[in-house]
Amino acid sequence: MLPESLPRPAPISNMEYRERREALMASLPADSAVLLPGASMVTRSRDSEFAFRQDSDLHYLTGFPEPDALLMLLPGRAEGESVLFCQDRDPALEAWTGIRLGADGVVREHGLDQAFENAERDERLEALLDGRTTLYLPLANSEAMALAEGVRQRLAARARRGARAPEAFADLASRLHERRQIKSEAELALMRHAAAISAQAHRRAMRVSRPGLVEYQLQAELEHEFVWQGGSGPAYASIVGGGRNACVLHYIENRDVLRDGDLVLIDAGAEFDLYAGDITRTFPVNGRFSAAQRALYDVVLGVQMQAVDAIRPGVTLLEVHDGVVRGLVEGLITLGLLEGEVQARIDDDSYRRFYLHSTSHWLGLDVHDVGPYRHDGEPLPLRPGMVLTVEPGLYIPADDDIPEAFRGIGIRIEDDVAVTEAGHEVLTASVPKQVADIEALMVRK
Numbered sequence: 001m002l003p004e005s006l007p008r009p010a011p012i013s014n015m016e017y018r019e020r021r022e023a024l025m026a027s028l029p030a031d032s033a034v035l036l037p038g039a040s041m042v043t044r045s046r047d048s049e050f051a052f053r054q055d056s057d058l059h060y061l062t063g064f065p066e067p068d069a070l071l072m073l074l075p076g077r078a079e080g081e082s083v084l085f086c087q088d089r090d091p092a093l094e095a096w097t098g099i100r101l102g103a104d105g106v107v108r109e110h111g112l113d114q115a116f117e118n119a120e121r122d123e124r125l126e127a128l129l130d131g132r133t134t135l136y137l138p139l140a141n142s143e144a145m146a147l148a149e150g151v152r153q154r155l156a157a158r159a160r161r162g163a164r165a166p167e168a169f170a171d172l173a174s175r176l177h178e179r180r181q182i183k184s185e186a187e188l189a190l191m192r193h194a195a196a197i198s199a200q201a202h203r204r205a206m207r208v209s210r211p212g213l214v215e216y217q218l219q220a221e222l223e224h225e226f227v228w229q230g231g232s233g234p235a236y237a238s239i240v241g242g243g244r245n246a247c248v249l250h251y252i253e254n255r256d257v258l259r260d261g262d263l264v265l266i267d268a269g270a271e272f273d274l275y276a277g278d279i280t281r282t283f284p285v286n287g288r289f290s291a292a293q294r295a296l297y298d299v300v301l302g303v304q305m306q307a308v309d310a311i312r313p314g315v316t317l318l319e320v321h322d323g324v325v326r327g328l329v330e331g332l333i334t335l336g337l338l339e340g341e342v343q344a345r346i347d348d349d350s351y352r353r354f355y356l357h358s359t360s361h362w363l364g365l366d367v368h369d370v371g372p373y374r375h376d377g378e379p380l381p382l383r384p385g386m387v388l389t390v391e392p393g394l395y396i397p398a399d400d401d402i403p404e405a406f407r408g409i410g411i412r413i414e415d416d417v418a419v420t421e422a423g424h425e426v427l428t429a430s431v432p433k434q435v436a437d438i439e440a441l442m443v444r445k
Helices: 014-026 056-062 091-097 102-110 118-129 142-157 173-180 185-208 215-228 243-247 291-310 317-334 342-347 435-443
Strands: 032-037 043-045 070-073 082-086 114-117 134-137 168-171 239-242 263-268 270-272 279-284 387-390 393-395 410-412 415-419 424-426
Touching (some): 014 056, 014 070, 032 142, 070 118, 082 102, 082 118, 102 114, 114 118, 118 142, 185 215, 185 263, 215 263, 239 243, 243 263, 243 410, 263 410, 279 291, 291 410, 291 415, 291 435
Parallel strands (some): 032 134
Antiparallel strands (some): 070 082, 239 263, 263 279, 387 415, 393 410, 415 424
């Protein structure tokens, strides 16, 4: 029986991409320009390449899917403020790698004001940037910096003939990434779909799980679902950690046999139209929690649910994290894994033996999405349109001083949460996380 196909949401419109470009330009000083390269193909081995993924910033401003693009934004330019350089049309190469849009196709299909093929780039860049005083570009991008510096030097060499080189380079990232942090309704629709695909894959892995499978076989179930539903594949390297492997935060080898009596932690999410899902669930390989597993799981689950409930406008991620730490410490003391007073164990960081990471990160076009966490040194209050993860966990080492029943257990529970005017929306709520619901789903294999 074939898996159910989920209905696809509408893509982001060319009008929305144009509005993003116009809003960014409106925030820039007069006589400035933006220079933003896209991604290139990356060699995997010899003459084969990794699947292409566009640079997230260029995608955010254009939706253009081809490699080796260069976006320029030129506020006030009469001939067109948004200019894209793209791959040259080449029928011989296109017979091997697929049709390229070319300059005419870029304007027709993606609504840019003007486009040129890359063969014309060098000769046109100087004319386009002549007289622009500040050039905004990703300063951490070596390609962008080399391109900008080359143009500046060539324009400076022509100063006696009236050319005016850019006087300053400024970082584009902070201006653009603050905008990316607040998702539009169209973006939220894509993120709901990425979350729905991811959720369906996690449920599928729970149903399939049994002792004797190898971790990569659950990975295969997950990633089959991602692609079956129209995703490009995993948004990041899928983590399938059985037993003690769950205590390795970024375990991606996925090569061990799943054992009867162990838990398995799966941290995996689909990418759909470049937007990421990111879900973690921990469940028993054989479908039944032991008493010790359940006791530890209930601590993490209770804290995770309280943290999700706390998400609303005005709250900060630091406040959410502090609540998670307090709840985990209380649970660790109750279970005998820590001793003493709760505040003392928070103050001396002894809980970090069992909880090493933050509770949340932004989510969007990147799985660890862009955008600040602080403003003027203070934690940033949550605002409607932000999307984040909530993912507390406990990772118990297999050390001699740990009660034997808890040794080597790793548990993390993660949901994707959008901040709304009224509070929050859990995008990944369809994946069970209550013990009874997990066990019931796994019984119905």
